Amino acid sequence: MSEQKSHWRYFTEALWSYNVALVQLLALCPALAVTTTATNGLGMGLATTLVLIITNAIISSLRHTISPAVRNPLMIGIIAGVVTMIDMAMNAWMHEMYKVLGLFIALIVTNCAVLGRAESFCSKNPVLPSMIDGLGMGLGFTWVLIVIGGVREILGSGTLFAGASLLLGEHFHWMELTLLPDFQGILLAILPPGAFIVLGFLLAFKRVVDRRRAERRSRSHGELVVLQ
Numbered sequence: 001m002s003e004q005k006s007h008w009r010y011f012t013e014a015l016w017s018y019n020v021a022l023v024q025l026l027a028l029c030p031a032l033a034v035t036t037t038a039t040n041g042l043g044m045g046l047a048t049t050l051v052l053i054i055t056n057a058i059i060s061s062l063r064h065t066i067s068p069a070v071r072n073p074l075m076i077g078i079i080a081g082v083v084t085m086i087d088m089a090m091n092a093w094m095h096e097m098y099k100v101l102g103l104f105i106a107l108i109v110t111n112c113a114v115l116g117r118a119e120s121f122c123s124k125n126p127v128l129p130s131m132i133d134g135l136g137m138g139l140g141f142t143w144v145l146i147v148i149g150g151v152r153e154i155l156g157s158g159t160l161f162a163g164a165s166l167l168l169g170e171h172f173h174w175m176e177l178t179l180l181p182d183f184q185g186i187l188l189a190i191l192p193p194g195a196f197i198v199l200g201f202l203l204a205f206k207r208v209v210d211r212r213r214a215e216r217r218s219r220s221h222g223e224l225v226v227l228q
Contacts (some may be wrong), residue, residue, distance in 0.1 A: 014136025021144040021199075022206050023042050026113040030104045031145055032195040037153040039163045041145030043097050044104060047086055051108050052117065054082045056134035059196025060122040075118045080109045096166040113137065148198045156190035158183030 018024065021031050027048070035041045056079050059066075066074055087105045090098045098105070108114060117137055122130040153159055158180030165173040188194050 005040045007045065007129060009068075010129055010133045011136040012096075015140040015143075016206075017110065018137075018140075019144065019206075020113040020137055020141040022203060024116070026116060027111050027141060030107065030111070031148065032140075032192065032199065034101055034104050035141055035145055035149035035195055036190050037159075037163065038146050038150035039097075039167055040147030042102055042142065042161075042164075043094075043101050043167045045138065045142025045145045047101070047105055048108055048114070048141055049135065050086060051079065051082050051111075052114055052134035053131050054116060055079050055114060056122045056130040057080075057127050059118045060125060060127045060130035062123075063123050066123070071123065072115075072119070075115060075123075076109070078119055079114055079118070081169070083108045083222040094167060094177060097163070114143065144202065147202060148195060151198045152189045152194050155186045156194070157185045215219065 021028065030044050030048075034044045052102040055075075055078055059075055061111050083106065086108075087098075087102070090105060091102065117133060121133050125133075150160055153162065158178065160177040160179055164175040165171075168175070186194075188197075
């Protein structure tokens, strides 16, 4: 039971407490560059999540056999191989989305978040916790991309998840929403400054939530001390 709680802690902390984009401030290049729509953010996030899970599993399983002298080059090689396979798969089966995200899919190789988790976590922990950590880190990154992309898309064009069927298939056409018909859009939202502005508001939101949670815990602890 304690092991299950530990695995759950890996996952939840990766989603919020150690979020790649909002806490570690890593992978900001794709977070700001591809998030002109929520669909682009979802596609990039899912690709990064898949890379994290697979590379974490491989590197963790080899952690006792990799020499420290060649560990970083070997990890980069493993990450590059996995990213290349995902890049080719997207080109084959999601070509329209690949034309939008193709360059940034290849750049996952240089994503500091992927290499950072491989070095700091996977090289020291078993396979299952490493995969759970990768899933949490990836989904934490994904929801940030979706929120940034969603806000920019709504303000920029009045739609949400435009082109979702290109990424997920025709069955997900229902996700493509027009929230503001005949909306002219705010150009700033879909330009690079819009990404920085939305990210800034997200960072501020997280700080406020964390501070209020800390204050509630402090009050609860004080009440328990008084009762005792």
